[in-house]
Amino acid sequence: MVKKGLVVKAKELKTDVALVKNLELSIGKIIDDTWDEPMGPTPFPSMTDLRDWDFKLLQRYKPFYLPYCDVCCLCTFGKCDLSGDKRGACGLNMAAQQSRIVLLACCIGAATHIAHGRHLIDHLIEKYGRRIPLDSGGLNIDVEAPVTRLVVGVKPETLQDLEEVLDWCEEQVTSCLSSAHTGQEGNNIDFESKAFHVGMADQVGMEVADLAQISVLNLPKADPEAPLVELGFGVADVKKPTILVIGHNVPSSVGIIDYLTKKKMLGKVEVVGICCTAHDLTRYEPSAKIVGPISWQLKYIRSGLADLIVVDEQCIRADTLEEAQKVKTPVIASSPKNCLGLKNRTNDLAKELVDDLVEAKVPGVLILDPDKAGEVAVEAAIAVAPKRKRFNIIPDLEAIKAAGEACGGCNECIRACPNNQPIPEAMKAAALGDLDPLATILGECVGCARCDSACPKDFSLHSFMIKAGEEKLWEEKFMMRSGRGSISDVEIRNVGGPIVLGEIPGVIAIVGCSNYPEGGEAVAEIAEEFAKRRFIVVLSGCAAMSVATVKDEEGKSLYEKYPGGFEAGGILNVGSCVSNSHIAGAAIKIASIFAKRNLRANYEEIADYIHNRVGAVGLAWGAYSQKAAAIASGFWRLGVPVVVGPHGSKYRRMLLGRADKKEDWYVYDARTGDRVYVGPAPEHLFTTAESKEEAIVMLMKLCMRPNDTTKGRSMKLTHYIDSHKRYFGVMPDDVHLFIRNKMDIPITMKPEILKILEEKGWKETRIPDPTLLKRMIRKRG
Amino acid sequence: MSAKPEPWQTAEIAGPKKALVITKPEIAAAMIKRAKRSILVVGYLSTKTDKDTGKMIDYAIRLNKAAGIPIVATAHTIQEFVKKGFEQATQMNAMDIGNRLKDPTWKGLDGKGPYDVALFMGLPYYMEFVILSGLKHFSTNLKTISLDRYYNPHATWSFPNLKVEDWNQSFETMISKLGGN
Structure with missing residues (x-):
């Protein structure tokens, strides 16, 4: 086991030969290696340590590149036309450019999980201390952290052991990302190898993050009988104030549950989630509920069902604040990675924040303390709910019919739709009072609302679909x-x-x-x-x-x-x-x-x-x-x-x-x-x-x-x-x-x-x- | 719908190298005739019934009969071919056929050598878009033709965005010019 560091301080040290005052001795790292498994060939591997293995795989599984477009536009030499066998001003060809884009995507993805892990561990260490033991399955698990053991050769036992593992992950992402700079790597297979490398670091980062939250927040530990939890658009009791959490990083959701528990209000406020933060929310408190995957965001927000929205990080719509404002729902942003342009009010008194949100003085606030975010979310949701009365922007049937009649059939909506859904035809049917085609489209809709953005008449087409499909939505339990x-x-x-x-x-x-x-x-x-x-x-x-x-x-x-x-x-x-x-x-x-x-x-x-x-x-x-x-x-x-x-x-x-x-x-x-x-x-x-x-x-x-x-x-x-x-x-x-x-x-x-x-x-x-x-x-x- | 050469999905902007527009189906028929070895890749959307027409897979079979073009059926499209009594199609994953068409040393379905013209229809627009792009950039001596209803700019040649009836008529003309019925 590797420990991060040792610091010895002595105010006064008397010896036979001297009197030493204010002695501070710092050792960067000590090795306390009680793990008897011999060290393998690639501890804390560098970007090239597993290159030979990658090349073996890539020799058998060769890349087939599928460029979006013919150009590279990543530096001021460009845009460069890379079509055919052309090379850009930097000398890069199309194969290398595509593999570079793959690497960039993998770096962004890995950085996101690793930064998520870093945030979690910093937060958990600050709140609970460094020496909390890691436990992902009690006596049923001896090989904890198998990915970490395999990749870096460390057997982490306490929270602090994870810090050094994350240090390595962060270094790999930085190194791999740097190789995508203009004038660095030039070979497509080497770019691919680096994408593999950063993907491996990503697996370590994910393991670190989940191991930490399972251990400290006592999430289910390798439990095949983990609780059954409710999921669906219609699971929340609409008579109760409702907090919607969206994202991936659970501390602010934990703050909500902890505050509700402390105030003996658990069950009196609905806490529902979208995307992975909903997973972790219900792993922490099974009475919480899940609305659905990421594509449910607009459906739920526009339907006015949330009295307050808390966003943390990842896969959150960038227009959440604007959409929430339309239905008079205040927003709390809780992650430094997703501040939504809101003022940082972390150091303000909770009561002031609640008052500002309830009185709609501000559309939202940034609170970077998860416990404070939890308190403010609960108090504000309780006070906002009776004022909002589930205000929503879902149009009535007459409005949809009128829009159907006014629709010119320009096809901009279907051309914007990722799944080529026949929205113009559905609008024609709506003009005749038939909303079934719009409801059918909702069933295959990914919730992106590009149709709304594309419509030259500014029709809220996604909301039309929600209205058309609302009966089925409410049955989703x-x-x-x-x-x-x-x-x-x-x-x-x-x-x-x-x-x-x-x-x-x-x-x-x-x-x-x-x-x-x-x-x-x-x-x-x-x-x-x-x-x-x-x-x-x-x-x-x-x-x-x-x-x-x-x-x-x-x-x-x-x-x-x-x-x-x-x-x-x-x-x-x-x-x-x-x-x-x-x-x-x-x-x-x-x-x-x-x-x-x-x-x-x-x-x-x-x-x-x-x-x-x-x-x-x-x-x-x-x-x-x-x-x-x-x-x-x-x-x-x-x-x-x-x-x-x-x-x-x-x-x-x-x-x-x-x-x-x-x-x-x-x-x-x-x-x-x-x-x-x-x-x-x-x-x-x-x-x-x-x-x-x-x-x-x-x-x-x-x-x-x-x-x-x-x-x-x-x-x-x-x-x-x-x-x-x-x-x-x-x-x-x-x-x-x-x-x-x-x-x-x-x-x-x-x-x-x-x-x-x-x-x-x-x-x-x-x-x-x-x-x-x-x-x-x-x-x- | 316009016949302008605009990508059907608005954001799928390609270029500088973009598909030439097949303004007349006779052009496509002539290209097929001129090809030494052509191949038709048919995706599963061709098995879906358009409200105004029959299934596009029927045109694929008629094209095969008219010009003797071998057919690769991607995904589960093969099942529909077999149901229709057409058993000559080869089942292959869309990426797999794209990857092989890119390879100038691939000997083809029959082992007789590489193809010089590949026609595509019935794949999801965006998936066909990227496969055609892969072929545009990485194949040698291969021309691609998109027979779908929407302009697909990474092909060498593509139909423009067409109304269903115009699209159907294009197939009828093409098949007729190839001597089929």
Whole structure:
């Protein structure tokens, strides 16, 4: 264990030879290393320490760049036209520019999580002290902080141990970001390697943040039975004053709950949340409620349901203050990263702040003390509620009909809509008094309101949709299992073997935001498809919320139907964005607990293990953010494939394997040193699925790994072929690439597949002990 | 709807290199005729029924029959082809086909060599936009043609933004000029 520093002070020190006054001795850092695991090759790795590993992956999964436009406009040499084989004034070509943009996105995402972690830890240390022990699962977890152990080689035990880990994370982001400066890195593959590096740092930063809040705020600790919490537009009791919290960083929400508890008012004020702060809010206090994912912001604010809004950081609409003013809702900004132009009133008396908000002297205030923000939010909401009387700006039917009649059908709204929704046609119907088309559009709306901005007549089209769909909105009441945090060691022991041998067909991590192409129900459909097939389905963030929004005929959500454990057929919500680290952590722990591999600063070996053995795949169906890019990047470096929904194509680069290039799919057999063909498993490291049907089939295929036993491969092939036939209507044409010997063939499909093998000229290959690392070959001489 | 060459999604501004507009469907037919080896990539939106027309996938099948263009069906589009009794389409992920079309050494679906013209229809607009951009910048000797209803500026050639009836008529003319029915 590394401790940050030691300071010894003595006012007066008498010795035989001297009298010393005001002695202060400071030691930068002492090592108290009680962790007996030997240090691996890459402690606190620099930007280039894992470059060779990255290059191995990138040799197999080559970038396919998808530029938004032909130019670079990042410096004053430009704009530079990079089309074709042109180079910019700095000498950069288009491939390097695109990889640079990927790196920039990953740096922004990683910086956001890491700064989030830094804010949390500073706050928690200030409030509770440095020596609070870390505890993410009590006796059920021995391998705490698996990502941190693996990446930097530190085993953190108290809050203060996390500070040095964050120091390293911050240094990596700064270094990687600096390489994107004009005249620095010039090679696209090196940019990609740096994107991987900062993605790895992002995973550490996320783990640090969640470990700290789980430990100190006593959030669920690896609990498969974490409480079921209410979710939906209609869950709040509108008779009570309502506080809406939006964002990702929970201290100000904790301040609200703590104040309500202290004043014995818990339950008398509704506290509801949007986005990941809602996850963490309900992890802290399960009686709090979740409205929905990020795309619910405008719906809720414009409907006037919030008497007061508290924003912290990340994924908050930039026009929150303006929208809140329209419905007379005061706003408290609580993060230095998102001040909304408000005056910093942190040092003012709480009563003065409450009075100013209640009397609408100011539209909002910036309060950087979470406890004060909590107090002011509660007192102001209670006083504002009777004045506001749920004032809203949702138009009535007559106003919508009149707008429909006045609409000129210019198409600016549909051309602004990310999902090309037929708004002009819906307006024509509205003119005739039919609001159903507008209500249908709301079901697939991502809540961006670009249609409003584009309308030359300034119609509030998004509000029209909200009115049209309000009946269904009010019925939105679902149950979601609160974020459970990490995966316990016991769970890993139970499933590690079956996963590595392929007998549990895969771990599907459905994560990310709600930028869906056709509504959020698809996420629930995908999750259930895999749970029914006895995969392990792990969820986080907005995707975890969307999964809750589909009920069966008995009115149950998937969280009520399927177990919350890390087990075959489980559907488990790990929590907020920063909880994504537990998904990587589970894969890492399989290598540590099941395979007994050393974790400590041993990244390359463990990534090689995961890539070749652990059938885990990520799906970010509605990914929109730079944070999602960084999260994906962390998984890429671990060798875990990630699939995005169609909007994810706008990340501007895929990492694609070529199944038709046999030479790309050889590994070493660690037992013999032979090079062995293993087929395209997994075929891609990052790609886009165009439809939910394609996502399902692709995820099944991407779960295959070279290490699968014949029994495991047979099972995985059964799911792949069965889903391919079901959703594509045909037998896959690449099935021969995944059959190593005839034992791999699913018994029920044997005659059909044997015929294919014959047609394809298939030859048997052996199942190696697979590795991409020559140094892992055990045979010597 | 205007026939001006403006990107359908307002913010999807491309350039300086932008698609030439197919002002007459005869031009597209001539390009297909001139191509040594062409390929048609068909996305799942082609299986959705437009209220004023049949499914666009029917035009894809007719194009195949008229000009012998091989078809790659992305996502689950293949199922609709099979339902219609058309079994010659190859299923492939949209990014995967884009990545292969970029590669001048790819031997094609039939192993006979690279394609010189790739036609696209039925992908989500923004997804087709970026794939066409990838091909514009990184392919060699490949021309791309967007047959969708909306101007897609990263193609080499694209239809302008069209009314449904004009779009349908464009396909009818194109197929007729290629000798199909």
